[in-house]
Structure formats: C-alpha cells, structure tokens
Amino acid sequence: MVKARKYVVKKKFDGVPKRDDYEIVEYELPPIQNGDILVKTEWISVDPYQRAYHDRYPIPYDQFGFQVGIVEDSKNPKFPVGTRIVSHRGWCDYSIINLNDGNKTSFDITYKLPDLKGLPISHAIGAVGMVGATAYFGFLEICKPKAGETVVVTGAAGGVGSLVGQIAKIKGCKVIGFAGTDDKVQWLEKELGFDKAFNYKTVDARKALKEAAPNGIDCYFDNVGGELSSIIMNQMNNFGRVSVCGSISVYNEDFSQLPKAPIVQVDIVMKQLKIEGFLVPRWLNRFPEAFSDIVNWIQSGQLKAKEHVTEGFENIFDTFVAMLSGENTGKAVVKL
C-alpha cells in the first residue's frame, strides 16, 4: 500500500487564501488496476488560476494544478516504470492515473514529458509546459506581432510575462514591461533584454509610456487587468491588438461586487482595437509546436527560463500565496 498526501481546499477563500482554507489529507492509495500507473510527484506548479478558478469548484475539492512525476508502478505497457509524466493531478505526492480514457476535459491533461533535450525537467511545468504555451500562442496567435512594432507586457517578470517579452524580442519587436519591484525591472532590462521596464507600483504609467513609446503601442499582452491595463490601452495605435491572458489584480476581489476600472470602450472604438481573451487549452493539440520552439530558443541562448524554486510538500501553500503577492521572479515551482 502506498501512503499519499494531498491538499484539499476545505473552505471558501475570502480574499487572499489562508493556510486553514486547506487541509493536508493523508490516505492510502488502492492497488493499481489494469491500465493504471502510479506516479510519484517530483515538481509541483503554483499558478494564479488556482485562485481565479476557485469559485468554479464545490467545496471540498482536491487542489488541481500541473505537476511532473515519475512512474513508480505500472499496469500500462505504454508507460513503463521510470517514464516521466506531466499531469494536472495537483498538489499531491502520489497519484494513480489511468490513461486509457485519454484527455476527457480541457484540464484533464496528462502526457509524457516532452523532449527537453537535457533541460531541467521542472521546465515541463514552466517554459516547456502550460505556461510556455500560454506565452507562445497567447502572444503570437492573438497579437500577431510584426518586427518593429511596440509591445507592452504586464506581469512582465512572472512565468508567462517574462517569456512573452522575450518572444517579442525574438520576433524583432520593441518591448516594454511592467513589474512590481525595482529588482524585477533591473532583471527585465539587464538580463532579458527588454527595451524598457517600469515598476508599476511607483511609476506614473501614463507619463512613462508617453516617453518609452512615443509612437504608440501596437500590441498589449495583458496579465493583470485593472487600471494599469486601461492606461496602456489608452496609448495604443490604430488597429492595435490586445491579448487578454489574465487579470491577477482582481483575483482576490469579491466578484459579487464588480471591480471598477476606467472605461476603455472609447479607445477600443476610436482606435479600432482588437481585444481577445483566451484560455490556453484551446491550443492543447499544438502544445508540441510551442515546446519545440521554446526548447530551441533556450538552447540557443535566445530565451531565459528562470524559475523561482521552493522545496518541500509542506511549503506549497506558502509558495502559492507568495507568488500571488509577487515574491517570485520567473516561474514559481515547488520541488518535492
């Protein structure tokens, strides 16, 4: 018998999630059946959607999320012992997965570790995982950037944002990022090659953009929503494109009261902007395309995939809340 642990959400979040909203449950896994694999988790991802999707699930629920693990026992010849697996089994240290049914829902995602060509396996829940696919497809498919255009990205020093800015540079764009500390701003400019970065907590964003993008903004990759996004959209060029990826500035808000932000409709109409939201499972069948390009870019030194690593099953919750408040630079992951 294998003893497993998992995080169960047992209370409705009220604002920022709290430690006692969760319970770590220890339980015994049943013996595996034909078609099953037993996976031992090695890396766990903490992500903003684990907060944003909370209201979709009846309490209690097992905390979902991406993880990488290794097959320890198998009754499925396609996945022998030692195979590495990426799944959406969440914050648990062991899981039993049956792959015969395929991927049933958009988030019932399980696949073999992509070919990382020797890169760290943790990248499979970061730059070469859902996060990388989000940056790649969300930016390239929706913004359709052209060389020489000006791109703005918010949440620029996080997992998705740091990749978007670098992909924009690879595509020959001028890139301006917004992030929440001066150290992050330095990192974006000095290490990642952003043309300009600003601390949105201290800068006058309207004025900063007038100076950094005097000819206006062509593409905006929106990770944060709220007032900052309205200010950015106000300075877009005619036929600008906005990819709405997330709105982390309001994930801890009470959605029974609509959060308030300046009106953007005038700019959308007068500048004939194209604004599109997306959820990355839309491109699930094309993930390998993104992974292949991203692995090659990392290997050629064109793209840096920084990770913010915490260790220990007991520390997953703290890492999650720290990420929501901006303590991470790059992709936040937990090593078990």
Ligand SMILES: NC(=O)C1=CN([C@@H]2O[C@H](COP(=O)(O)OP(=O)(O)OC[C@H]3O[C@@H](n4cnc5c(N)ncnc54)[C@H](OP(=O)(O)O)[C@@H]3O)[C@@H](O)[C@H]2O)C=CC1
């Ligand atoms: N649509 C989709 O399919 C997907 C969407 N997403 C979205 O992408 C965005 C980034 O996710 P991800 O890269 O995983 O996470 P990050 O690594 O970017 O971590 C979250 C970051 O958000 C920033 N942040 C927190 N509060 C605020 C605030 N009030 N205003 C502005 N920034 C804030 C913090 O950085 P700072 O120090 O800069 O404040 C923090 O580091 C999220 O909105 C997420 O929901 C992610 C994956 C898929």
Ligand SMILES: C/C=C/C(C)=O
């Ligand atoms: C798939 C992830 C979605 C968000 C909004 O983070």
